[in-house]
Amino acid sequence: QKEVEQDPGPLSVPEGAIVSLNCTYSNSAFQYFMWYRQYSRKGPELLMYTYSSGNKEDGRFTAQVDKSSKYISLFIRDSQPSDSATYLCAMRDYGQNFVFGPGTRLSVLP
């Protein structure tokens, strides 16, 4: 079993839809959780960073962490064509060990 599992997609939704992206993990030592957006041939851009279980909102994005279930989610409201990208989840323990999911490719159709 991989340390971090993520639905690879691709995922296609119409403009304005609510998008749910999910990752599960097996290592209970992970304490910090991140979501990155990566456009084609570009470096990943940090979208959300969370530490504790619960929800964190930033504009149209909401990150949700459930440490008891080892499950994290990213919700995108009112999705736009400019949201079309690959989304990577990442997590870290108290050390320097960052672990990434394989990414979910999202297409938002106008």
Add this chain to the structure above:
Amino acid sequence: DGGITQSPKYLFRKEGQNVTLSCEQNLNHDAMYWYRQDPGQGLRLIYYSQIVNDFQKGDIAEGYSVSREKKESFPLTVTSAQKNPTAFYLCASAKETSGRGNTGELFFGEGSRLTVL
């Protein structure tokens, strides 16, 4: 503007040649990382460095080498020993993350695409 600069963006190499990818950051971050990204796979760690003149191997260090002579710079050399070097290479940096309560976000450069001919 603060950030991470990688160069070159595109690089072509003949088999048997060594190439060096540059990574410079002006974020005053202590920790720097090199990742390799292949289609359909997550980022895989090649090397990382927490302080100047010190670095550790990641999961796929074979065929790569690094140096950390300055805090701002962490160049990666892809040697001829790397059997399958064609990939997208990403440099990243983070604040020192030892202990609880530190931010620990990882910031990335724009990447360098290496193609072996």
